[in-house]
Amino acid sequence: IGLAVHVTLAYMISDSLQTLVSVPFYALTPEMTPDYDERTRLTGFRMFFNLLASLAAAVLAPLIVDTALAAGFTLRQGYLAAAALFGGLAVVPFVVMAFVVRERFETRASDSLRLREVAQAAWQNIPFRFATGIYILNWITFDLVGLMLPFILVYWVAGGDLLATITVFGVELALESAVLGLMLITAVVALPFWTWLARLIGKRLAYMVGMGFWAVVQMLIIFVQPGQVGFILGLGVLAGLSVSTAHVLPDAIFPDVIEWDELRTRRRCEGAYYGLKNFMRKLAGAVAVFAGLQALGWFGYQSPPASAVQFSQSPATLMTIRVMTGPV
Secondary structure, X not given: OHXXXXXXXXXXXXXXXXXXXXXXXXXXXXXXXXXXXXXXXXXXXXXXXXXHHHHHHXXXXXHHHHHXXXXXXXXXXXXXXXXXXXXXXXXXHHHHHHHHOOOOOOOOHHHOOOHHHHHHHHHHOHHHHHHHHHHHHHHHHHHHHHHHHHHHHHHHHOOOEOOOEEEEOOEEEEHHHHHXXXXXXXXXXXXXXXXXXXXXHOHHHHHHHHHHHHHHHHHXXXXXXXXXXXXXXXXXXXXXXXXXXXXXXXXHHHHHHHHHHHHHHOOOOHHHHHHHHHHHHHHHHHHHHHHHHHHHHHOOOOOOOOOOOEOOOOHHHHHHHHHHHOOO
């Protein structure tokens, strides 16, 4: 119980500090440029390095831990080394940003609003409702797929092999790492295409195309059978095409909400709007993850013993995992 409380508090503190950084960081997007297409390019550049860093962490973090173990360090020390490296590197861009980025609009104390006033203004801003709803549904999908992916790969595709690996380009990787790695590589490569398409046909239509394609890919997951590793890797690549859409276009659309609000009220509230969006996204994500885990419990999920290398789930649990990963 003490360990559970400790981990929960550590996560809450870490996530709160991350929010204190991310909300003003995202709110800089409409400040950096007023241009419709340039905001898409700006978001594209940000997400390019975001996905690249995610890929580097996904590949290098396990290698750092394995190297630490081989050198005689404990597993805990290996994870601390990986956390210190990536956490330390993550600090640098924000420190640089604080010195070199300038806002186009000067904030005045009279612009401050109470939380209730902000909520009322946001509700009256109909584009805000749509943009935030899109953003929330967008990331609920990420949360549910990210939650269920290890379960479907281990218990369905790998037939319960808890240590399932696959060799990709001569490198032996865990099955989950291979799927996520291919998906992230594809997402990085596809970013320029979606930026170009948004400039050609508009953000809204480009987003509809990308999400429609992703919906088809997710539906196909239900047809994956045990042992079809190539099929699930192929779907990971196809999903990566739309993952880049989901990373860029909702964030590129949202600054236009700020302009609509300024046109209507003659007041700019970037921080308030981004804060509300972030709050609703986290609340919805927490509820989605909680519901997903509860669904697993309702349909009989059993945790494998700590020493197990092979473990099976009931047919009802397997069907729940498959439906939650794809169609839901």
